[in-house]
Amino acid sequence: MNANFLQTPIDYLKGVGPNRADLLKKELGIHTFQDLLNLFPNRYLDRTQYYKIGQLQQTNAEIQVIGKITHLKMVQQQRGKRLVATFTDETGSMELVWFRGHKWIKENLKINVPYVIFGKTNWFNGTFSMPHPDMELLEAHEKSIRSAMQPVYPSTEKLSNSGITNRVIGSLMQQVFLEAKKGFSESLSKPLLEQLKLLSKNDALFNIHFPKSQSLLARAQYRLKFEELFYIQLQLIRKNLLHKTKIKGYPFPVVGDHFNNFYNHHLPFELTDAQKRVIKEIRQDLGSHAQMNRLLQGDVGSGKTIVALLSMFIALDNGFQACLMAPTEILSVQHYNNIIELCNSLNTSVELLTGSTKTSKRKEIHEKLKNGSLDILIGTHALLEDSVAFKNLGLAIIDEQHRFGVAQRSKLWHKNEYPPHVLIMTATPIPRTLAMSVYGDLDISIIDELPPGRKDIKTVHRFDANRLKVFRFLKEEISKGRQVYIVYPLIQESEAMDYKDLMDGYESIVREFPLPRYQVSIVHGQMKPADKEYEMQRFVKGETQIMVATTVIEVGVDVPNASVMVIESAERFGLSQLHQLRGRVGRGAAQSYCILMSGHKLSADARTRLETMVRTNDGFEISEVDLKLRGPGDLMGTQQSGVLNLRIADIVKDSEILKIARTYALQVLKEDPNLEQPQHLPIKQTFAQLSKYKNIWNYIS
Ligand code: ADP
Numbered sequence: 001m002n003a004n005f006l007q008t009p010i011d012y013l014k015g016v017g018p019n020r021a022d023l024l025k026k027e028l029g030i031h032t033f034q035d036l037l038n039l040f041p042n043r044y045l046d047r048t049q050y051y052k053i054g055q056l057q058q059t060n061a062e063i064q065v066i067g068k069i070t071h072l073k074m075v076q077q078q079r080g081k082r083l084v085a086t087f088t089d090e091t092g093s094m095e096l097v098w099f100r101g102h103k104w105i106k107e108n109l110k111i112n113v114p115y116v117i118f119g120k121t122n123w124f125n126g127t128f129s130m131p132h133p134d135m136e137l138l139e140a141h142e143k144s145i146r147s148a149m150q151p152v153y154p155s156t157e158k159l160s161n162s163g164i165t166n167r168v169i170g171s172l173m174q175q176v177f178l179e180a181k182k183g184f185s186e187s188l189s190k191p192l193l194e195q196l197k198l199l200s201k202n203d204a205l206f207n208i209h210f211p212k213s214q215s216l217l218a219r220a221q222y223r224l225k226f227e228e229l230f231y232i233q234l235q236l237i238r239k240n241l242l243h244k245t246k247i248k249g250y251p252f253p254v255v256g257d258h259f260n261n262f263y264n265h266h267l268p269f270e271l272t273d274a275q276k277r278v279i280k281e282i283r284q285d286l287g288s289h290a291q292m293n294r295l296l297q298g299d300v301g302s303g304k305t306i307v308a309l310l311s312m313f314i315a316l317d318n319g320f321q322a323c324l325m326a327p328t329e330i331l332s333v334q335h336y337n338n339i340i341e342l343c344n345s346l347n348t349s350v351e352l353l354t355g356s357t358k359t360s361k362r363k364e365i366h367e368k369l370k371n372g373s374l375d376i377l378i379g380t381h382a383l384l385e386d387s388v389a390f391k392n393l394g395l396a397i398i399d400e401q402h403r404f405g406v407a408q409r410s411k412l413w414h415k416n417e418y419p420p421h422v423l424i425m426t427a428t429p430i431p432r433t434l435a436m437s438v439y440g441d442l443d444i445s446i447i448d449e450l451p452p453g454r455k456d457i458k459t460v461h462r463f464d465a466n467r468l469k470v471f472r473f474l475k476e477e478i479s480k481g482r483q484v485y486i487v488y489p490l491i492q493e494s495e496a497m498d499y500k501d502l503m504d505g506y507e508s509i510v511r512e513f514p515l516p517r518y519q520v521s522i523v524h525g526q527m528k529p530a531d532k533e534y535e536m537q538r539f540v541k542g543e544t545q546i547m548v549a550t551t552v553i554e555v556g557v558d559v560p561n562a563s564v565m566v567i568e569s570a571e572r573f574g575l576s577q578l579h580q581l582r583g584r585v586g587r588g589a590a591q592s593y594c595i596l597m598s599g600h601k602l603s604a605d606a607r608t609r610l611e612t613m614v615r616t617n618d619g620f621e622i623s624e625v626d627l628k629l630r631g632p633g634d635l636m637g638t639q640q641s642g643v644l645n646l647r648i649a650d651i652v653k654d655s656e657i658l659k660i661a662r663t664y665a666l667q668v669l670k671e672d673p674n675l676e677q678p679q680h681l682p683i684k685q686t687f688a689q690l691s692k693y694k695n696i697w698n699y700i701s
């Protein structure tokens with residue numbers, strides 16, 4: 001079967017006139033035979049089982065029964081009439097009910113002739129009844145070639161109102177199969193089919209639409225899901241490989257004084273194995289002639305900063321400059337302070353550039369950047385301003401990529417003759433399967449190990465009614481010299497209310513923790529930056545014991561002495577936000593705590609979120625739960641939702657298949673990067689088709 005057949009406009013299918021063609025296009029996006037074939041059923045009705053009336057349970061499930069109609073009567077009711085048939089088998093009897101179409105039914109129904117009926121049953125007045133059953137004479141039923149599992153296709157109200165029912169879609173589908181006499185060409189290679197014991201394309205398509213059995217249906221679904229994910233992975237991996245051959249980067253062959261001196265004499269601690277592994281991965285990238293494009297994932301506190309610094313040293317060792325960009329001023333300042341401290345006794349020049357850098361300082365930085373006397377520049381979006389020109393930027397590190405658009409990233413690239421190597425760091429763990437799908441064209445490094453000696457943060461969930469106990473606990477901790485965060489939600493839609501809650505909360509805290517024994521800081525978005533900074537600093541210096549805040553502290557603040565995080569109305573926060581907030585404590589030596597406060601009324605999802613937080617500190621595990629609760633679209637934002645718009649596979653439920661598909665896609669491209677070997681011909685052809693008919697395959701810019 002050639003591709004032309006599949007691309008035949010749907011108008012040419014027998015049974016599809018201009019009206020139907022129009023509706024199919026508008027309502028289901030079906031333009032071609034192929035589109036119709038790819039309309040996969042949402043679910044299947046099980047018609048393998050026949051029930052006896054005596055066995056029926058009050059489950060409301062769809063069931064199938066063989067029996068005869070013994071009586072037919074019209075029953076007058078408040079509005080209109082209903083037609084009621086008594087339907088009997090050897091074990092008992094039930095009722096069939098019609099509210100419409102009485103005339104046709106009365107004229108066509110046969111009394112005392114065996115029928116197969118199918119539908120949902122209701123239990124009413126001591127009898128089972130089935131409204132508007134699907135009926136077929138037993139004799140015809142036995143003769144027709146039918147699938148055991150009856151597909152139910154996606155539909156819309158407009159379609160069913162225009163008579164394009166499920167049955168009609170089914171018969172159109174049958175028509176396509178009839179016309180495709182020789183069947184459909186295979187789209188996977190023989191070795192793949194054999195190794196994975198996959199159904200052929202023909203069998204898979206047939207059984208997805210007309211399943212012969214449960215097990216064939218399962219295999220058909222598996223094969224089609226695999227195929228869908230395989231081609232996405234193939235596309236992403238190929239893009240990554242092409243990128244590596246096409247986009248040259250400055251090779252950094254030297255690991256020299258900057259790196260070695262620091263590594264051998266100034267490392268403040270032994271690196272974890274995960275940190276060492278990641279640095280090795282980065283070194284390999286930087287040593288090659290391709291531009292590095294790497295995503296570094298590591299939970300809060302996993303030690304990404306030192307990895308960033310060591311990578312920057314490699315750039316310096318090769319005569320290049322490096323920059324580190326963070327999403328907020330607070331974060332940039334913190335990075336700057338950390339790195340200045342680490343570089344304390346070295347002669348590395350490091351500067352900070354943010355929106356609040358003074359003009360004179362700014363000029364100085366611009367000058368030093370241009371003449372190459374500045375090694376490392378740290379800052380916010382200010383780094384992207386046109387006036388910022390590096391002499392030779394070799395490595396750009398971007399922290400918390402979620403907050404930067406891709407466009408901004410590419411802007412950084414074009415500051416230079418050749419693109420610098422790019423390392424993106426994120427503390428928001430992305431489930432591996434999602435990362436594979438969305439960032440499949442980036443290389444990914446993961447720090448999955450916390451520095452040694454770090455104690456797990458103890459997390460508890462407390463109801464508002466237990467507030468006094470919580471206060472008592474806070475006092476104990478403060479008396480040990482510790483500090484406490486109390487965080488309130490601030491959601492845009494309910495901003496006014498939330499500010500009121502925050503202020504009420506602050507007042508009650510001040511009452512409970514009075515001067516002069518206690519000092520309480522407050523920080524929120526409506527304060528002037530200078531006041532905010534002043535309050536922050538008081539807390540950082542340990543002058544205040546309690547910091548009442550909105551989520552502005554989510555990113556960045558680093559106060560190792562703070563050991564308790566209280567999150568008010570915790571049920572209103574998302575999982576990743578809760579996890580980020582909790583990451584503000586547990587940075588020092590003391591045992592740290594996170595207390596999630598909530599009301600008694602909790603939705604099922606909120607309960608799951610709180611339970612997950614109490615159960616685990618593992619960011620990846622939390623992100624998996626988040627993915628299940630919110631779905632991939634919400635998790636990644638609309639930006640990448642195209643990638644997640646799959647026809648049959650589900651990134652959450654089919655993560656195992658995704659892993660297998662990725663492994664095999666990698667294997668195929670490793671063996672045969674240009675798909676030139678004869679056994680890969682089907683893959684090459686399908687791949688070419690996919691790139692030609694751009695639909696969902698074209699999601700990443
Ligand atoms: P991240 O940016 O990944 O959240 P940081 O780089 O800020 O984490 O590191 C968190 C803390 O852990 C810092 O105080 C840092 O000095 C410390 N740290 C990092 N790596 C190690 C290590 N291997 N051993 C001990 N402490 C470490």
Ligand code: MG
Pocket residue numbers: 304305
């Ligand atoms: Mg960090």
